[in-house]
Amino acid sequence: xxxxxxxxxxxxxxxxxxxxxxxxxxxxxxxxxxxxxxxxxxxxxxxxxxxxxxxxxxxxxxxxxxxxxxxxxxxxxxxxxxxxxxxxxxxxxxxxxxxxxxxxxxxxxxxxxxxxxxxxxxxxxxxxxxxxxxxxxxxxxxxxxxxxxxxxxxxxxxxxxxxxxxxxxxxxxxxxxxxxxxxxxxxxxxxxxxxxxxxxxxxxxxxxxxxxxxxxxxxxxxxxxxxxxxxxxxxxxxxxxxxxxxxxxxxxxxxxxxxxxxxxxxxxxxxxx
Ligand SMILES: [Zn+2]
Numbered sequence: 001x002x003x004x005x006x007x008x009x010x011x012x013x014x015x016x017x018x019x020x021x022x023x024x025x026x027x028x029x030x031x032x033x034x035x036x037x038x039x040x041x042x043x044x045x046x047x048x049x050x051x052x053x054x055x056x057x058x059x060x061x062x063x064x065x066x067x068x069x070x071x072x073x074x075x076x077x078x079x080x081x082x083x084x085x086x087x088x089x090x091x092x093x094x095x096x097x098x099x100x101x102x103x104x105x106x107x108x109x110x111x112x113x114x115x116x117x118x119x120x121x122x123x124x125x126x127x128x129x130x131x132x133x134x135x136x137x138x139x140x141x142x143x144x145x146x147x148x149x150x151x152x153x154x155x156x157x158x159x160x161x162x163x164x165x166x167x168x169x170x171x172x173x174x175x176x177x178x179x180x181x182x183x184x185x186x187x188x189x190x191x192x193x194x195x196x197x198x199x200x201x202x203x204x205x206x207x208x209x210x211x212x213x214x215x216x217x218x219x220x221x222x223x224x225x226x227x228x229x230x231x232x233x234x235x236x237x238x239x240x241x242x243x244x245x246x247x248x249x250x251x252x253x254x255x256x257x258x259x260x261x262x263x264x265x266x267x268x269x270x271x272x273x
Contacts, residue, residue: 012037018079021046025079026068029055034081101138105131206251213258222260226267233257 004012015037019025023046027034038051052071054064061067071077105128112124199207213221223231225245230237235256237245245252245263252261 008033012040015081016041016044019046019049019051020078021048023078024050024052024071024076026052026072026077027054027081029064031081037081101131101135209251209253210260213260217259220259222262223254224267225261225263230254230257230259230261232259237261 012033015034019038019041025038025041027038035053035056038049038053042049042051052059052068054068072080108124108128108131112121112128115121115124202210210221217232220232225231225237225242228237228242229235232254233256235254237254241252241255241261242263244250245261248263253259254261
């Protein structure tokens, strides 16, 4: 026996679940999957089901259909698998069921050709028109779906391009930051090695004062004088302090915060109002 595909197994499982315990269920001669589903249901969750598979060895009726149709007419059947309906899912995602409508038109046209009754002829013409209108609707819907699919596809392409550009930018920036990180690390190493040499040249008491300030404040201990205020605590400085600072002959500290003050020519000595 040919091995079943996964899809076929899923289908048989789904069909089997339609049969409840105690149901009377049947299928035709050329329906291997519904037949398998009926026997599966009986073997598993519906042991009390009566299953009839036309053409099988356990078919209980004397001729193929007579007894069975009597049973169906008596309303004893709960489940009967007729035939499959082909539903095509197109590449663009639309579901195509035109075939069913077109078949119906052919069937009605044939009946129309065979009938001699005007009333029946008109009724069939109406059915044909309805089918045609439904086909037009389906075709419109299909076109809409195709347009929508194209739009979504274009959007996806644009989004992918934007993502690629953004990724390039980010990689570019990361590259630049890495270079900057390397340069800064190098500069820091140079400054650290220079610091000891420079510290040796500073007067002992001044260095000790600087070290104390650094320990206390953590950073920003040598500040400029701008607009007559201390660049650290921003308090107004006494005029004498500013003048001494400008003389550049001794180390001057802010009387408020103790930071060492310095002055350069581009700083404004005038006190801000
Ligand atoms: Zn200060």
